Amino acid sequence: MKKAFITGANKGIGFETAKQLLEKGFYVFIGSRRLAKGIKAVEILKSQGLHNVAAIQLDVTNQDSVQSAFEELKEQTTKLDVLINNAGINGGSPYTALDASIEQYINTFNTNVFGVARVIKVFVELLRNSPQPRIVNVSTSVGSLTLQSDPKWPAYEYAKLAVYGASKAALNMYTVHLAYELRNTAFKINAVCPGYTRTDFTDHKGGEVEEAARRIVKYALIKQNGPTGKFFSEETNPETGVVPW
Template sequence: MKTVLITGANKSIGFETAKQLLEKGLFVYLGSRNLEKGEEAVKQLKSKGFNNVEAIQIDVANQESVDSARVELGKRTETLDVLINNAGITGDVPQNALDVTIDNFKNTYETNVYGPIRVTQAFIDLLKKSPEPRIVNVSSGQGSLTLASDPTNIYYPYKAAVYQSSKSALNMYTVVLAYELRETPFKVNAVDPGFTKTDFNGHHGTGTVEDAGSRIVKYALIGKEGPTGKYFSEEVNPETGEIPW
């Protein structure tokens, strides 16, 4: 049975992604910054008949928490097949380039950029034991420099200096990580789940968590001939999914 760790999985897109992967027969380690909320999410899933799920306490913005999660997961499994770096925050608003504070950048980057790096580095040894390891970094179409600078893009007027730049930085980490693992069985991609109605954006999105989860699951389970080092947003490009960096 394949195993997956999903950060920020106690609610919203992470929770739905966990549910869909459980439906496909994976064993899900549901990462949650708050263990009680993680355990409650596990109870919800088990009430629906999904038994192969356990909560893992992990605060991606805290190195000690990430290290402790690695130790704990190592007690439960020798191999990790899929890592989904889903945990993220928007940062304080507004985020005008001339007014935003450096602390806002620092706080947001701790979760959105340094978080996935911490988690990837901490769990890479378990992933290397998998015959088909997959890493999905949950990004945003708002992190595309090309789209953000295109006046014809529907989201062109919506600018957020902190959030957008944090996703752009995550995208570059994805590119470099995929390159370094290019001669291995790893597949590493950045995936935009779409503008989804969640607590994350005050439920102002246009898409559903079901659609968002399915987009992440698709790239978490790609086969040997699948892409790596790519950036996908099926909301932006419904035909092939791939979008410019």
């Protein structure tokens, strides 16, 4: 049975992604900053007949928490086939480049960029034990420098999300370098935008969470001849999914 770990999976897109992977026969570990919420998510999934799931406490901003989560994971499995870095924050208001505080930048990067790097640096040991390891870094088209600087882009107005956009652009660059570093291995590593989705993150505005999760799951399940080091947003580009950095 394949094993997947999803950060921030106690609700929203992460929770739905866990559900869809469970339905495909995975054993899923739900990473949750607050363990009680992770346990509650597990109870909901089990009530739906999806039993191959467990919750692990994980605060991606805390190195000790990441290490503890890894040690707990190692007690339950010798390999990890899929890692989905879903945990993220929008940085809070004010959202503009000049008005946002330095603390906003620090906190947002600590979760959206440094948190991903922390988890991968530790969890890669178990990923290396998989014959076809996959990493999906959940990103956003708002992190595309090309799209964000184009006045003709429909979401150009979201340039005001300076802190969040900057953090996701940095995450995208990290994804490029990680994929390059592991280019001669079985790893496939991609950045995926789930699209503007109706969750707490967006004040429950946008598309359906099921579709957002399907976009993530698709790249978690790519075959060995599939892409790596790419940026996908099927909401922005329905034909190929590929979008510019």
